[in-house]
Amino acid sequence: MTIILRIFAWLLAAAVTFATLGPASYRPHANITHDGEHALAFVLLGLAFALAYPRHRTLSAAISVVLIGVLELMQLFAPGRHARLEDFVVDALAALVGFTLAALVGWLARSHWHERRAD
Helix, strand or coil: CCCHHHHHHHHHHHHHHHHHHHCCCCCCCCCCHHHHHHHHHHHHHHHHHHHCHHHHHHHHHHHHHHHHHHHHHHHHCCCCCCCCCHHHHHHHHHHHHHHHHHHHHHHHHHHHHHHHCCC
């Protein structure tokens, strides 16, 4: 199951990278705000990597924030794209929310498992 989660996480990262750096006409658009689209994409990305690498969640989260910054800066070199501090903040915070959700679900599952085991 871990390999499937890892493949999914990396494919999602590739899709987000393409959407971020590729032509705007190829980017999917949802019926939500610009920040909402970013938040949705990066919450899912953070959640995917947190589930794919549960033993390295903190390191993965730190690397994600750095790479989100790199991705934002790479937009300076992509025609028709622009780097914005607001996008970086939204993207990084949303990814961290995804990591936090995964940690919370893991904690609740372990807590429930321990309670059932004690019975």
